[in-house]
Amino acid sequence: MNCLRRLTPLLSRTTTALCPLSSAIASRPVLLTTAKTSTKSLLNRQYRRWTSSSSSSPVLSTRSDDEAVYIDWNAAYANHIGLFDNNITSSYSHVWLRDNCPCEACVHPSSRQKLHSMADIDLNTTPRSIHLDTSTDTLVIEWEQPLRHQQQHEGGHKSHYPLAYLRRYASQQSSQEFRFENLIPRTWARDEYQLEWISHDDYMTTEQGLHRVVEKLYNDGLVFLEGVPADDHQSVTRVAERIGNIQETFYGRDFDVKNVAKSVNIAYTSLYLGFHMDLMYLDCPPGIQLLHCMKNNVTGGASIFLDSYRAVELLKQQYPECYDILRKTPVSFHYINNGHHMYYRRPTIVTDEGYGLGSSWNMHVNYAPQFQGPMDELTPKEMKRFYQAFQRFADFIEDESLRYQITLQPGQLVLFANRRVLHGRTAFDPASGDRHLKGTYLALDSLKDKVRTLGAKYGMNPV
Known part of the structure; x- marks a missing residue:
């Protein structure tokens, strides 16, 4: 399953109206959904969306629906120069996000190996709440469903995704650059090889x-x-x-x-x-x-x-x-x-x-x-x-x-x-x-x- 895809400008224009934040609260966590919202009602409407016009912010806006979380990356952000040719929107499916939670309960802190399997992820997993903590550049998600091998009372897992972590997988280009799979070896003939x-x-x-x-x-x-x-x-x-x-x-x-x-x-x-x-x-x-x-x-x-x-x-x-x-x-x-x-x-x-x-x-x-x-x-x-x-x-x-x-x-x-x-x-x-x-x-x-x-x-x- 491809967890990454570009969204066309048309899709961006047809989403619900933005919910801009004032500069006075821009450093606080931004709630995209509330914990009190029921899952059923949550899935029947567009989540709230946070926007920023500052070139110093890595993200322009963030939103979610019943399938995925969407991040509009800021190509003008210093750490993004050369990574994105234009502002792009990346989609991260809920299943992918839950499976790739980087917390110590999901990834062993010293071995860096996963502590669960893809097979453990509930296909209907949905966020209970989502917010963007702009003070730490972290996306925080609390999950509704537990892993398949867990009991129901063990639900409520909270995941923290640094934006730098999500940026690695923002597109096929960015993930290939992270793994140095975008290089192109130069070929040579006898007179072109430079002995060193x-x-x-x-x-x-x-x-x-x-x-x-x-x-x-x-x-x-x-x-x-x-x-x-x-x-x-x-x-x-x-x-x-x-x-x-x-x-x-x-x-x-x-x-x-x-x-x-x-x-x-x-x-x-x-x-x-x-x-x-x-x-x-x-x-x-x-x-x-x-x-x-x-x-x-x-x-x-x-x-x-x-x-x-x-x-x-x-x-x-x-x-x-x-x-x-x-x-x-x-x-x-x-x-x-x-x-x-x-x-x-x-x-x-x-x-x-x-x-x-x-x-x-x-x-x-x-x-x-x-x-x-x-x-x-x-x-x-x-x-x-x-x-x-x-x-x-x-x-x-x-x-x-x-x-x-x-x-x-x-x-x-x-x-x-x-x-x-x-x-x-x-x-x-x-x-x-x-x-x-x-x-x-x-x-x-x-x-x-x-x-x-x-x-x-x-x-x-x-x-």
Whole structure:
């Protein structure tokens, strides 16, 4: 159920007359309904409405009916600048308000977890009284019905909603901004990526350094650290744990990327390793990968990266029908080796599935030719169309103008978004020296967490 909706100017003009307050009483609680009014009579008329013409007030007016409470937000209010393009009216259903009461009886004060379920809310719940306390910018509601699991004599619950709390959910735009779901990642080609070496010490010891890494990791999907202890085998996991918990896989908490005999992964050879993403055969592939260079004195062995989002943009522009095929056709990924049988099917391109997640996280790419399994569910005609679409996408991925190449040196570390940035390696001569990278993974949720918490404190610069 959508608890938020915009009301048209016509609706505002057809409501009952306003009940303005004089400036002498503007700081007192404003009663929208009286506790003595019966529920039946309350539902048969428009509630009273409070108005304010002051730009220093967050709310222009507030009213209610038998379904919801309506708040007319003041776009000129200082804290609303940029949040609302125009004055808007937000509706908060009674059911939604009762379910989302933020008091300590409804939300545990230390764990911040709800103490009741949506299933506990009476569908006919109605306010016994409503008033706006302008001295504290709080909407206060006393409820008529108890929760479904409570006895009738336990009714009369009183909820206090800070206007700042309600403002978060005033519109889809405001709730997405609160959760940092309105960001738009910038895509890049080889000559557009701006290499910036971030100090390991700054990242590990300052919140600003951590924020810079998180910000660039979101914007570009690719960030580099320098000054990482090259002889410390735990450095890569310590760097990762500044963002979140390690996502352990069947490779362990971390893994070594170096040339070994009879390897169980093509990455553990000296061969050319084409563009791919890791662990596409898992139910939840890692969101972030880290690689720490500990040794690298071989001939060859450069790291290569590519922004798959740019490749998707080009495919969509030039071959929209291929773009649609790759969005709708699941690809088989598997790992059958060394006592494991991993398998998962997912489309090459995944976009917003209608859940209103906003622009920040509404796409990811699944591309790992080395781990693709046989596709056995398409007809011959469908198979040919898919292969053509996939090949056109692969042609963009192999475009040299999109490929960023760098040879990591000992003490350097790269973090990249595994569901966005493709990575690989040029071939190297194992007889020419040693090449040893240490790797680990993080879940994408860890990055989202840091984007929201650090973004709320320092902002998120889109450029």
